[in-house]
Amino acid sequence: MSGLKLRNVKKSFGSVHVIKGVDLDIEDKQFVVFVGPSGCGKSTLLRMIAGLEQISSGDLFIGDKRMNDVDPAQRGIAMVFQSYALYPHMTVRENMGFALRFAGAPKEEIATRVAEAARILELGALLDRKPGQLSGGQRQRVAIGRAIVRHPDVFLFDEPLSNLDAELRVHMRIEIARLHKELNTTIIYVTHDQVEAMTLADKIVVLRDGVIEQAGSPLDLYDDPDNLFVAGFIGSPKMNLLAGTAEAGGIRLADFPEQLVPSPVAVPAGTAVTVGIRPEHFDPTGSAALETTVEIIEHLGGETYAYARGAGSSLLTLATDNNRTLKTGERYQARFNPASLLVFGQDGKRLR
Amino acid sequence: MTLALVRRGIVYLLLSIAAFVSIFPFYWMVVGASNTSADIIRGKTSLGSALLTNATAFFTQVDAVRIFWNSGVIAVVATVLTLAISSLAGYGFEMFRSRVRERIFGFLLLLLSVPFAAMMVPLFVMFSQAKLVNTFAAVILPTVASIFIIFYFRQTTKAFPTELRDAAKIDGLKEWQIFLFVYLPVMRSTYAAATIIVFMANWNNYLWPLVVLQTAENKTITLILSGLTAAYTPDYGLILFGTVLATLPTILIFFLLQRRFVEGMLGAVK
Numbered sequence: 205m206s207g208l209k210l211r212n213v214k215k216s217f218g219s220v221h222v223i224k225g226v227d228l229d230i231e232d233k234q235f236v237v238f239v240g241p242s243g244c245g246k247s248t249l250l251r252m253i254a255g256l257e258q259i260s261s262g263d264l265f266i267g268d269k270r271m272n273d274v275d276p277a278q279r280g281i282a283m284v285f286q287s288y289a290l291y292p293h294m295t296v297r298e299n300m301g302f303a304l305r306f307a308g309a310p311k312e313e314i315a316t317r318v319a320e321a322a323r324i325l326e327l328g329a330l331l332d333r334k335p336g337q338l339s340g341g342q343r344q345r346v347a348i349g350r351a352i353v354r355h356p357d358v359f360l361f362d363e364p365l366s367n368l369d370a371e372l373r374v375h376m377r378i379e380i381a382r383l384h385k386e387l388n389t390t391i392i393y394v395t396h397d398q399v400e401a402m403t404l405a406d407k408i409v410v411l412r413d414g415v416i417e418q419a420g421s422p423l424d425l426y427d428d429p430d431n432l433f434v435a436g437f438i439g440s441p442k443m444n445l446l447a448g449t450a451e452a453g454g455i456r457l458a459d460f461p462e463q464l465v466p467s468p469v470a471v472p473a474g475t476a477v478t479v480g481i482r483p484e485h486f487d488p489t490g491s492a493a494l495e496t497t498v499e500i501i502e503h504l505g506g507e508t509y510a511y512a513r514g515a516g517s518s519l520l521t522l523a524t525d526n527n528r529t530l531k532t533g534e535r536y537q538a539r540f541n542p543a544s545l546l547v548f549g550q551d552g553k554r555l556r
Numbered sequence: 557m558t559l560a561l562v563r564r565g566i567v568y569l570l571l572s573i574a575a576f577v578s579i580f581p582f583y584w585m586v587v588g589a590s591n592t593s594a595d596i597i598r599g600k601t602s603l604g605s606a607l608l609t610n611a612t613a614f615f616t617q618v619d620a621v622r623i624f625w626n627s628g629v630i631a632v633v634a635t636v637l638t639l640a641i642s643s644l645a646g647y648g649f650e651m652f653r654s655r656v657r658e659r660i661f662g663f664l665l666l667l668l669s670v671p672f673a674a675m676m677v678p679l680f681v682m683f684s685q686a687k688l689v690n691t692f693a694a695v696i697l698p699t700v701a702s703i704f705i706i707f708y709f710r711q712t713t714k715a716f717p718t719e720l721r722d723a724a725k726i727d728g729l730k731e732w733q734i735f736l737f738v739y740l741p742v743m744r745s746t747y748a749a750a751t752i753i754v755f756m757a758n759w760n761n762y763l764w765p766l767v768v769l770q771t772a773e774n775k776t777i778t779l780i781l782s783g784l785t786a787a788y789t790p791d792y793g794l795i796l797f798g799t800v801l802a803t804l805p806t807i808l809i810f811f812l813l814q815r816r817f818v819e820g821m822l823g824a825v826k
Contacts, residue, residue, distance in 0.1 A: 254722075256726070281726070282726065283723070285722065287719050289723035302727050306733070307728055
C-alpha cells in the first residue's frame with residue numbers, strides 16, 4: 205500500500221548535480237538501506253523523499269500519489285535525524301506529541317499514542333524529562349518514538365546511529381531491526397556503515413556520486429556485485445582486489461607473476477582485468493594457491509586474519525581458518541577455489 | 557619567585573584601578589543623592605543626611621510618575637518591537653539561502669558606520685512630514701530595525717541546529733510556527749541578552765528624543781535630568797537623586813535576566 209517509486213529523480217544546487225537520475229522501487233514494508241561513501245548523495249536523496257529538499261526533476265510516488273510538491277507533513281512520513289533534533293525546551297512527552305498537537309488531534313488520542321510509543325521503546329520512566337537530561341541512546345529512542353507516534357507509512361532514518369558509541373550502536377541496531385518487525389512498515393535508512401546495511405536491510409541501495417551503483421538484497425550484493433565499487437564497498441574485511449592480465453590459460457596477476465590463476469569466466473587474452481577475492485574465500489582445501497609471506501596477524505579469537513604479501517606491493521587480507529599457530533615472516537600458501545574469484549574489466553564492470 | 561610576585565602585584569594593581577574607575581561614579585552618584593549640592597561641590601564622598609530633602613525637591617519639581625511612564629512606555633515598546641523585527645530579520649538572513657543575501661547583509665553592516673547625527677535632520681524632516689513629531693512613535697520607530705541586533709541574531713542563529721527546523725517541518729509546522737514555537741524558546745538566552753542591550757539603549761536614549769519630543773508632558777527621564785543641570789544654579793543633590801531613580805529599571809532588568817544574559821553572550825544553544 206505504501207511502497208515508493210522514484211522515477212529519474214534529479215537534484216542540482218545551481219550547476220552542481222548531486223543526484224543524477226535515480227530510478228528505484230521500494231516495496232511496502234521493505235527495509236531499504238541507502239549506503240555509500242560520504243558525499244554520494246544518500247542523505248540528499250532521503251531529504252528529497254522527506255520533502256526537505258525540492259526535487260529538481262523526475263517523479264516521486266509514495267503509494268500511488270505523486271508527492272513532488274506535497275508538504276513534508278502530508279507525505280505520510282516520519283524522520284529520525286542523526287543529531288536526534290529533539291526540541292530542547294520540551295519534555296519527552298511533549299516532543300513526542302508535538303506533531304499530533306499541531307495536526308489538531310484530541311488530547312486523549314495524543315496521550316494514548318505517546319503511551320504506546322513509550323511502551324514499545326521502554327521510555328515510560330523518561331516521559332517528563334527534557335532531552336538535556338537524557339543520554340545519547342535515550343535521546344535516539346525518543347527521536348524514534350516521536351516518529352512512531354505519527355503512525356507514518358514510511359520511516360526515514362538519516363544515519364541515526366552515527367553519534368552513538370560502538371556498543372550502543374550494536375544495541376540500537378538490534379532495536380531497530382526488532383522495531384521493523386513490530387511496526388511492520390516501510391523503512392528507508394541511510395548509513396555509511398556497510399555492516400549496518402548488511403545486517404538491517406531487505407534491500408541495499410549502493411550510491412556513488414549521485415548514481416545507484418547497484419540495488420539488491422544484502423547477500424546478492426555480497427555474492428554477486430555488479431562492479432568494482434560495490435565489490436569493494438560491501439563486505440568486511442574488504443575484498444582483495446588484484447590487477448592482472450588475461451592469458452590463454454588464465455589470469456596472470458601483477459603481484460604474483462610466477463603463476464597463472466585459472467579464470468572462472470572466459471576473458472580474451474591480453475585484456476587488463478582486476479581480480480577480486482574475499483578474505484573469507486581463502487580456504488586450505490582450495491585447488492589454486494598464491495605463495496605469500498605473512499606480515500601481520502590479527503587474532504580475533506573466532507577467526508585469525510593474516511595480512512600477507514606476494515612479490516608485488518599489494519597486501520592481501522586472508523582468513524586462515526583460524527590458524528592460531530601462524531607467525532609473522534612465515535611463508536604461507538593462500539589456497540582458494542578459482543570459482544570464488546570475481547573478475548572485473550577495465551571500466552570496473554563485472555565480467556560474467 | 558619574586559618576579560612572579562611582582563607580576564601578580566601589577567595585575568592586581570591594574571585590576572583595582574579598573575574596578576575603581578568603574579565603581580566610583582556609581583558610588584559617588586548614590587552618596588551624592590544623600591548630600592546637599594554644596595557638600596557635593598566640596599567633594600564630600602561619604603553618606604549625608606539630605607536624602608529626604610533631595611527626594612522632596614525632586615518630586616515637587618518633576619512630575620515623576622508621568623516622566624517614568626513616558627520613558628517606560630518608550631523603552632518597553634521599542635524593546636519588544638526591536639526584538640521582534642530584528643530577530644525575524646536575523647533568522648531570515650541565516651535560514652534562507654539566496655544569491656544576494658551576503659551582499660545585502662554586507663550593505664547593512666556598512667550602514668552601521670553612518671553616525672546617527674548624520675541621519676538626524678533627514679529623519680526629523682520625514683517625521684514632521686508624517687506629522688509624528690512630538691509623539692512616542694517618532695522616538696520608537698527609528699530604533700526598531702536595529703542593524704546591530706539583526707547582526708547579533710544572525711550570528712547566534714548560526715548555532716541553531718538546522719535539523720530542528722527540518723524536524724519541525726516534518727511535524728507539520730509552517731515557517732512562522734517554527735519561528736514562534738521552536739526558534740524563539742530555544743533562543744531565549746539570546747533574546748534575554750538582546751533585551752538588556754536594547755532596553756538600556758532606549759531607556760538611556762538622549763539625542764533623538766531631545767530633537768523630536770518637544771512638550772514637557774512627553775519628555776523622558778534623560779531629557780528631564782539634563783534639563784535640571786541646565787538651571788542657573790543646578791541642585792546636584794536633586795539631580796543625583798533623580799539619576800539614582802533613573803538607573804533602577806536597567807539594574808532591575810539586568811538582575812532579572814543576568815543568568816540568561818551571560819548564556820546569551822556565550823551563544824548557548826543547549
